[in-house]
Amino acid sequence: MIYLDFIIGHLNYWLFIVLMMTGLYIVVARGNLVKKIVGLNIFQTAVFMLYISIGKVTGGTAPIYPVDNQGHMQVDPSIIYSNPLPHVLILTAIVVGIATTSLALALIIRIREVYDTIEEEDILEIERKLSAADNKTHGPAMGGRA
Amino acid sequence: MIETLINIVLFAMLVLTALAVVRINQLFAVVMLSGVFSLLSALLFVTLDAVDVAFTEAAVGAGISTVLMLGTIALTARTQKKSTRSGMVPFIVVVVTGAVLVYGTLDMPGFGDPNAPASLHVAPEYMIGSIKDIDVPNVVTSILASYRGYDTLGETAVVFTAGIGVLALLSGLTRRRREDEEEDV
Numbered sequence: 179m180i181y182l183d184f185i186i187g188h189l190n191y192w193l194f195i196v197l198m199m200t201g202l203y204i205v206v207a208r209g210n211l212v213k214k215i216v217g218l219n220i221f222q223t224a225v226f227m228l229y230i231s232i233g234k235v236t237g238g239t240a241p242i243y244p245v246d247n248q249g250h251m252q253v254d255p256s257i258i259y260s261n262p263l264p265h266v267l268i269l270t271a272i273v274v275g276i277a278t279t280s281l282a283l284a285l286i287i288r289i290r291e292v293y294d295t296i297e298e299e300d301i302l303e304i305e306r307k308l309s310a311a312d313n314k315t316h317g318p319a320m321g322g323r324a
Numbered sequence: 325m326i327e328t329l330i331n332i333v334l335f336a337m338l339v340l341t342a343l344a345v346v347r348i349n350q351l352f353a354v355v356m357l358s359g360v361f362s363l364l365s366a367l368l369f370v371t372l373d374a375v376d377v378a379f380t381e382a383a384v385g386a387g388i389s390t391v392l393m394l395g396t397i398a399l400t401a402r403t404q405k406k407s408t409r410s411g412m413v414p415f416i417v418v419v420v421t422g423a424v425l426v427y428g429t430l431d432m433p434g435f436g437d438p439n440a441p442a443s444l445h446v447a448p449e450y451m452i453g454s455i456k457d458i459d460v461p462n463v464v465t466s467i468l469a470s471y472r473g474y475d476t477l478g479e480t481a482v483v484f485t486a487g488i489g490v491l492a493l494l495s496g497l498t499r500r501r502r503e504d505e506e507e508d509v
Contacts, residue, residue, distance in 0.1 A: 187434025192426055193335050199422040200342040207414035210404040212351055212397055216358045219389065220342050223365045226381070230374045235443060236436030240373045241451065241463040251461050259451060260373035261443040262463040266472055268377050269464070270479045276384050276392075277486035283396040284493040290400040291500070297405045 190231050198224035209298035211286045215279060222275050226268045233264035241265070327371060334368045349404045355393040362386040376464045 201224060204217025241262035243251040290296050293304055341361045345354055362385030369378035433440035450467050458466040468476055 188429055188432065190331070190435050191429040191432060195422050195425045197338060197342060199418045200339065200346065202421065203414055203418045204346055206417060207411045210351070212393065212400065213354055213404055215393070216345055216354055219358055220345065220361060223361065223385065226377070227365060227368060230369055230372045230377060231435060232440065232442050233374070234372050234436050235438050238373055240375045243455065243461040245461050251455060253455055261447045262450065262467055263447045264442065265374045265377050265464045266467045268374070269380055269468060270475055272377070272380050272384055273479055274482050276389055277483045279389055280392050281486045281489045283392050284490040286396055287399050287497070288493050291497070296400050
């Protein structure tokens with residue numbers, strides 16, 4: 179049953195891709211800016227899960243050596259540990275993710291201050307009206323375009 | 325076997341949360357669901373042996389980011405306007421992207437494979453070096469702070485830059501609001 183083994187071995191990657199695509203759908207299909215950021219976070223978390231699952235080793239445990247009463251590490255070669263490297267990379271990514279999220283939220287607050295809305299469609303409509311008004315006043319001077 | 329079952333249950337809850345985010349128009353509920361999503365993913369990280377990642381995700385994803393989003397919706401809007409666009413084109417784009425990604429996973433090593441390329445090169449050296457060179461029981465700590473200390477330094481620089489950016493964007497927010505109110509009067 180080589181096919182069944184293959185499917186079980188890859189099922190978790192496909193499940194994470196489903197989550198990732200749900201996040202992408204929210205980013206593309208929903209016009210509210212806060213909701214777009216939530217979608218982006220879902221996408222991001224799914225990528226983290228994909229990375230962490232690459233580091234998982236069957237029968238393994240968390241990569242922390244047990245310590246005895248005197249504070250000496252007990253190294254037992256028969257214990258299997260999962261790969262710690264993806265964990266480190268994703269720790270960095272989580273912190274960078276919150277930094278970019280907070281910057282995006284600050285931008286949303288500024289957008290709301292200027293346009294009085296956080297809906298993408300409304301912002302585009304206001305922009306269209308502004309450029310049409312510009313075209314009317316400055317159009318001829320700029321060769322019909324403004 | 326029991327581990328697989330836990331993974332599948334957690335994953336089902338994650339998908340339901342994400343679908344609820346797609347459907348709901350109340351932004352408060354959306355932000356809360358995003359916190360729930362982070363906590364569920366922290367549980368999934370525990371089952372994948374990444375305990376350090378799990379508690380960072382619980383603190384940062386479910387804690388700080390929820391607070392920041394609540395602050396944002398308090399300053400902006402509480403509900404989402406119903407979208408007038410059809411969801412068909414984004415749906416097709418998403419399905420095509422997902423199919424390409426699934427195609428990309430076909431030659432990846434299986435889940436939990438001890439001979440996967442990711443587990444073969446520097447990772448065993450770090451595991452041994454953590455005992456001999458660094459003497460820290462938690463291997464994630466010794467890589468984060470020592471072997472890949474420059475990564476962490478770069479991360480600090482990114483967070484610092486983002487903090488300056490947020491301050492620059494939001495400085496004078498209350499002052500401008502007060503001036504607007506005075507103009508209205």
